[in-house]
Amino acid sequence: MRILVVGKGGREHALVRALAESPGNPELFSFPGSDAIHEIAKPVEADGLESLVAWMKANAIDLCVAGEESYLVKGEGLANLCASNGIPCWGPPKQSAMLEASKEFAKDFLVRNQIPTARATATDSLEEAFAAIAGEYPTVLKFDGLAAGKGVAVCPDEASARAFLDEVFTQRRFGPGRVLVEQCLTGPEVSVFAAIVDDSYQIFTPARDYKRAGDGDLGPNTGGMGAVASRNLVPRPVLERIEREIVLPTVEGLRRDGLPYRGFLYFGLMLTPSGPQVIEYNCRFGDPECQAVMPLVKGDLASYCLAGAKGELRPDFISFDDGWSVCVILASAGYPESSRSGDVITGLGNTGDFRVYHAGTRRNDDGDWETHGGRVLAVVSGGATRQEAVSKAHAAADLIHFDGLQRRRDVGILNFD
Ligand code: AMP
Ligand code: GLY
Secondary structure, X not given: OEEEEEEOOHHHHHHXXXXXXXXOOOEEEEEEOOHHHHOOOEEOOOOOHHHHHHHHHHOOOOEEEEOOOHHHHOOXXXXXXXXXXXXXXXXXXXXXXXXXXXXXXXHHHHHHOOOOEOOEEEEOOHHHHHHHHOOXXXXXXXXOOOOOOOXXXXXXXXXXXXXXXXXXXXXOOOOOOOEEEEEOOOOOEEEEEEEEEOOEEEEOOOEEEOXXXXXXXEEEEOOOOEEEEEHHHOOHHHXXXXXXXXXXXXXXXXXXXXXOOEEEEEEEEEEEOOEEEEEEEEOOOXXXXXXXXXXXXXXXXXXHHHHHHOOOOOHHHEEEOOOEEEEEEEEOOOOOOOOOOOOEOEOOOOOOOOEEXXXXXXXXXXXXXXXXXXXEEEEEEEEOOHHHHHHHHHHHHOOOEOOOOXXXXXXXXXXXX
């Protein structure tokens, strides 16, 4: 089997490793990939989606796996182009990926399908937004488009709301677009992933990410400073409720709306006092949740994704470990406001009962690994208990060094004790 994985981050490194470990030794390719990904998935030279898909066709690629969301909605859409060229793709077509690319589209879908979610109003200007807020703080403001994780602001007061609305409507920081004014929900967050194949689905191991830069959930929002995953993260009755009230109606809604879906769908949920509610959909696996979840997946992920992309969900191809998995992100100096490249990384030669996925690294002229981006590495370890996974993952993270390294010490601990 010849598989091409699209994306370049820690999530894609984890996906590529999991696919590489599938029985049957699939031959792997990546676009654009990274130096670390290229060690297991050969790089593909392409300039743009069309040439990428033409390359896939010319090189008899059996399966395209979409890691990163942006390609799903670029141009004609990665999955759409694959479909018109007869290449099975694990990842949804553009019209369905709007669930992630447009928060207004997602909100309309949720409301239409009576799936629990925060009340929201779409607004076109600062004045309209303030009218929708109606003096009720805290409020949540969401730019209606892909904004690399920077498009959401939870605003405790008018001043912070004004600052965000100024960025969107006056400075047009994210380009043109509306703002959703949303009711602020409270409760623990959980990321639930389902593999969806038309009208069937399978729920993967739930996870939780740590979004803030600093311990105690302090500091600015980031792409994610760590994650914890386990079947036991969410009590069984709550997971059953999530399935009944959220996952199933989502799958039915996609069918009803004529939105084809074959791929991972990420449900960003808040477990509010009145029940689980959807905060967002992402049309892909989470980053860094993927790095925590993949080591818990056993079996043949490659055949699973290929069968799914061809329209057959095969839960019998994989199974999930019962234990816990903890992922600690090592970030470079300045992250998340900026990042620093070129700091040499030491300690990567250590081996043990842990995995290291590369997110923002590259090989320098001496052949050493150095930082190359904000989130640099993901160190992941598992255990029968959360405590065991926590201590192993943090001990493994202690083995790695580079100048300016930042990490959280409470990943897997905060929000549990
Ligand atoms: P998103 O980019 O949609 O994942 O939102 C980023 C973060 O903002 C979420 O993980 C939540 O912590 C927070 N958030 C989003 N929507 C709400 C909401 N309606 N109420 C409270 N917090 C929210
Ligand atoms: N961990 C959040 C995300 O992948 O969007």
